[in-house]
Amino acid sequence: xxxxxxxxxARELRLSVSTISKALRDSHEISxxxxxxxxxxxxxxxxSPNPYASSLRGRKSRNIAIVIPEVADSFFSxxxxxxxxxxxxxxxxxxxxxxxxxxxxxxDILKAFHNGRVDGxxxxxxxxxxxxxxxxxxxxxxxxxxxxDRVLPDVPAPKVVTDDAASARNATQLLLDHGCRRIAFLGLxxxxxxxxxxxxxYEAALRENHYQPKAKDILSCGAGQxxxxxxxxxxxxxxDRPDGIVAAVEKxxxxxxxxxxxxxLRIPEDVKLICFSSLEIAGILQPSLSTVTxxxxxxxxxxxxxxxxxxxxxxxxMEVVVSAELTERVSSx
Amino acid sequence: xxxxxxxxxARELRLSVSTISKALRDSHEISxxxxxxxxxxxxxxxxSPNPYASSLRGRKSRNIAIVIPEVADSFFSxxxxxxxxxxxxxxxxxxxxxxxxxxxxxxDILKAFHNGRVDGxxxxxxxxxxxxxxxxxxxxxxxxxxxxDRVLPDVPAPKVVTDDAASARNATQLLLDHGCRRIAFLGLxxxxxxxxxxxxxYEAALRENHYQPKAKDILSCGAGQxxxxxxxxxxxxxxDRPDGIVAAVEKxxxxxxxxxxxxxLRIPEDVKLICFSSLEIAGILQPSLSTVTxxxxxxxxxxxxxxxxxxxxxxxxMEVVVSAELTERVSSx
Numbered sequence: 001x002x003x004x005x006x007x008x009x010a011r012e013l014r015l016s017v018s019t020i021s022k023a024l025r026d027s028h029e030i031s032x033x034x035x036x037x038x039x040x041x042x043x044x045x046x047x048s049p050n051p052y053a054s055s056l057r058g059r060k061s062r063n064i065a066i067v068i069p070e071v072a073d074s075f076f077s078x079x080x081x082x083x084x085x086x087x088x089x090x091x092x093x094x095x096x097x098x099x100x101x102x103x104x105x106x107x108d109i110l111k112a113f114h115n116g117r118v119d120g121x122x123x124x125x126x127x128x129x130x131x132x133x134x135x136x137x138x139x140x141x142x143x144x145x146x147x148x149d150r151v152l153p154d155v156p157a158p159k160v161v162t163d164d165a166a167s168a169r170n171a172t173q174l175l176l177d178h179g180c181r182r183i184a185f186l187g188l189x190x191x192x193x194x195x196x197x198x199x200x201x202y203e204a205a206l207r208e209n210h211y212q213p214k215a216k217d218i219l220s221c222g223a224g225q226x227x228x229x230x231x232x233x234x235x236x237x238x239x240d241r242p243d244g245i246v247a248a249v250e251k252x253x254x255x256x257x258x259x260x261x262x263x264x265l266r267i268p269e270d271v272k273l274i275c276f277s278s279l280e281i282a283g284i285l286q287p288s289l290s291t292v293t294x295x296x297x298x299x300x301x302x303x304x305x306x307x308x309x310x311x312x313x314x315x316x317x318m319e320v321v322v323s324a325e326l327t328e329r330v331s332s333x
Numbered sequence: 334x335x336x337x338x339x340x341x342x343a344r345e346l347r348l349s350v351s352t353i354s355k356a357l358r359d360s361h362e363i364s365x366x367x368x369x370x371x372x373x374x375x376x377x378x379x380x381s382p383n384p385y386a387s388s389l390r391g392r393k394s395r396n397i398a399i400v401i402p403e404v405a406d407s408f409f410s411x412x413x414x415x416x417x418x419x420x421x422x423x424x425x426x427x428x429x430x431x432x433x434x435x436x437x438x439x440x441d442i443l444k445a446f447h448n449g450r451v452d453g454x455x456x457x458x459x460x461x462x463x464x465x466x467x468x469x470x471x472x473x474x475x476x477x478x479x480x481x482d483r484v485l486p487d488v489p490a491p492k493v494v495t496d497d498a499a500s501a502r503n504a505t506q507l508l509l510d511h512g513c514r515r516i517a518f519l520g521l522x523x524x525x526x527x528x529x530x531x532x533x534x535y536e537a538a539l540r541e542n543h544y545q546p547k548a549k550d551i552l553s554c555g556a557g558q559x560x561x562x563x564x565x566x567x568x569x570x571x572x573d574r575p576d577g578i579v580a581a582v583e584k585x586x587x588x589x590x591x592x593x594x595x596x597x598l599r600i601p602e603d604v605k606l607i608c609f610s611s612l613e614i615a616g617i618l619q620p621s622l623s624t625v626t627x628x629x630x631x632x633x634x635x636x637x638x639x640x641x642x643x644x645x646x647x648x649x650x651m652e653v654v655v656s657a658e659l660t661e662r663v664s665s666x
Contacts, residue, residue, distance in 0.1 A: 063445075071413060071429070077405035084431065088438075093445060096404070096429035098417065105421075112396075112426060117450075257617045284590045286619035 004047040012045075013037060028315030060119050064307065066096045067109055067123040069150075073250050074278035075296045076124070079148065082300025083122060090308055092119070099126040101223045107134040114141050120307045122300075124150040127189040127223070144310035148303040149294070151193045158310070160303040160320045162294045164194050167324040168201030171246050171274045171292050174326065176209050178333055180244030180272055184217040184235055186256075187248040195220075198248045198276065217242055221252055228252065232259040236271065247275040253289055273331040276324070283329060290332035294324045337380040345378075346370060361648035393452050397640065399429045400442055400456040402483075406583050407611035408629045409457070412481065415633025416455060423641055425452070432459040434556045440467040447474050453640045455633075457483040460522040460556070477643035481636040482627070484526045491643070493636040493653045495627045497527050500657040501534030504579050504607045504625050507659065509542050511666055513577030513605055517550040517568055519589075520581040528553075531581040531609065550575055554585055561585065565592040569604065580608040586622055606664040609657070616662060623665035627657045 006024070010017045015034070023030045023038035030038075041047075064087055068076050084094050095118070099106040106126050111134070113121060121143060123135065132155035139145050139157060148160040175183050185202045187195040203213040219235060221228040232255050235242065247253050253275040257267065265271050267287055274290040282289040302320055309316040339357070343350045348367070356363045356371035363371075374380075397420055401409050417427050428451070432439040439459050444467070446454060454476060456468065465488035472478050472490060481493040508516050518535045520528040536546040552568060554561040565588050568575065580586050586608040590600065598604050600620055607623040615622040635653055642649040 065428075070410070071404035072407065072410035074405065077403070077410075080404060080431065081433075084433070093430065093442065095398075096431070097426065098413065098429070100414075100417070109426060254614045254617060257614075261617075281587045281590075281614075281618065284587060284594075284619055285614065285617050286621070288619070 004042075004045045006047075009038065009041055009045070009047060012041060022313075025313045027313045061117055062091060063093050063095055063118045064120045064122065064304075064311075065109075065113060065118040066094055067099065067106065067121060068096065069099050069101045069124065069126050071096070071098065074280065075149065075250065075294060078278055078296035079124075079300035079303075082297035082302075083304040085297075086301050086304035086308065101127040103128040103130060110134045110138045113138055113143060116143075118143065120144040120146075120311045122146050122148060122303050122307055124148050125152055125192070126150075127192050127195075130191065144307060146303045146307045146310065146316070148299055149194060153193070156318075158303075158306045158316045158318050158320070160299050160306065160322070161193070162299070162324045163321055164197035164324075165201035165204070167276070167292045167326070168198035168246060168248070169205045170201075170326050171276075172202045172205035173209075174274060174290070174328065174332055175244035175246065175272050176205065178244075178268075178272055180242075181211075182217065182240065182242045183211075183244035183246060184219065184242035185213075185246050185248070186219045186221055186232065186252045188221055190220060195248055198246075202246050221249075225251065225255065229255045229259060232256060233263060236260065236263055236265060242271065244272040245274075247273065250275065250277040250279055253277060253279075253285075257285070267331050268333055272333070274326075275331075282327070285331075287330035290329045291327050292324045293327060295322055298322060337375075337378045339380075342371065342374055342378070342380060345374060355646075358646045360646045394450055395424060396426050396428055396451045397453045397455065397637075397644075398442075398446060398451040399427055400432065400439065400454060401429065402432050402434045402457065402459050404429070404431065407613065408482065408583065408627060411611055411629035412457075412633035412636075415630035415635075416637040418630075419634050419637035419641065434460040436461040436463060443467045443471045446471055446476060449476075451476065453477045453479075453644045455479050455481060455636050455640055457481050458485055458525070459483075460525050460528075463524065477640060479636045479640045479643065479649070481632055482527060486526070489651075491636075491639045491649045491651050491653070493632050493639065493655070494526070495632070495657045496654055497530035497657075498534035498537070500609070500625045500659070501531035501579060501581070502538045503534075503659050504609075505535045505538035506542075507607060507623070507661065507665055508577035508579065508605050509538065511577075511601075511605055513575075514544075515550065515573070515575045516544075516577035516579060517552065517575035518546075518579050518581070519552045519554055519565065519585045521554055523553055528581055531579075535579050554582075558584065558588065562588045562592060565589060566596060569593065569596055569598060575604065577605040578607075580606065583608065583610040583612055586610055586612075586618075590618070600664050601666050605666065607659075608664075615660070618664075620663035623662045624660050625657045626660060628655050631655060 006017055006020045010020045023035045087094050097109045132152040135155045145157045151159040187199050190196055206213050219231050236259055256273050260267050267273055277291045278293055278296045282291050306316040339350055339353045343353045356368045420427050430442045465485040468488045478490045484492040520532050523529055539546050552564055569592055589606050593600050600606055610624045611626055611629045615624050639649040
């Protein structure tokens, strides 16, 4: 008897080989109706998977990749721990690849995964990433992807994010409640989801309090910390300088401390500050730093859980939004 | 004419195939005399490398692995940047693998590299690593390895380290100079090179000043920060508590701040503190933290440079010792 192949099933049902293959794997990408048709025909023709092909398909690397901009940031180091708490239990090695906020590097890294070196990818995109084509390209190779924290709207993969706009709005409102009348926003590239959403929250809070957001109070900080410091000092050296600052990422807070110190401005008397940060030592800074803290470990664990589902051919939620926690300390008050 | 193989050269010279292969690659592991014998015979027999085998041998992954205990530590995040500053320029991807201070994890990670997944490995061993057999096993597979910071004496690979004993001795002397009479030492596992060397420096300084190191003033801190905090509080709750602390790793400093805070002890009035740390924000802690800072970026870059040499079959220095910098701030003074 001639061996019934996936190709034969595809021909018979006028479906693609990939659809048949996914249906047999019970992938969520295939409708239940189609799955039923495929399974019925497979049963009728006495189809059994080619053991050699099956072994090839089953030859997993047991590696998952964590692609992130940097590790010198408490959010990412905690998120990594959350991820590995899940992947390790499932018997996967995690390899971490850093993009150093470089789009080209990020593209190269994902390109290297086309050959099946990893079974799945968790990614938080760089600050210079312009499109999700490289991520979609990897997904087209059948590699499951989950985005976390820094996401892209044009990538049809599950995303784990914080309620960034609401958190920034609350942070800005806190400074307004403490008497600030001119609040600056320190972000990263405006094309970065987290930066854009946090900026939107900041602007919303200002407008709700009848202030007009001003372009000169909104800084886009880049990868160079020295340049960022100069920009912050320039901002604070103006005659009508801001009396409050909302900083969108952890690495900007120490620069505000340094700038204030060099300009003899006191925190919080002259400039109030609140920062998105997972820094565990925020409480022992001088003065202690008010923070918006994302549940980094939980976000990592949740993203890894979604990836494990995808890798098992199961359906995963397309968006998980978690809340950040606002902690008032001395710097904002 | 029959093809002259490496095997034939080996038979003729009564050397191993691996020795011939290394000699033809100009590896530093082979003496000049042997290389000359091999090359002379190869020329005489008109040996030319099998293009297929050569291509297989030449098929590099273009990946190097950085195997470290954690990333939530400024030393490692800066060292990674130093490493990638070198590897990127040479066209290598760096993948980071975390052991989470677990010997078993470290063994598993290196085992996974036996199949040629990476072209070279930079490693700083975990706090629970008991022997270097797993590293030697990887080296036996022909994978070049360089150790940095946390090294093992029984691994015959190049090492990049800090003058740990001298640095700890200077740090301890600083506290003695500021009037401390009973100084405690907070380390990690005593089997860890950096912890043992820093402890030795601390003990040397005490002895030079006619103090006898006491076992109860020397803590071995583990991976659990909550447990470490309890141990530090117990240390500081004694009637004749220490008036100075030398902390051997960055993550222990915040615990001392927290313990002092909870016990209403003032830093530096009641307890003086100096810590090995690459924390860039040491200066804005409350009070600012006196530090022994290793040149983390440079150590990473140096280690990567040595690995590149090994991967090119060249000779590399077996030990590079760099100096740490002592910075006095408020906590020690």
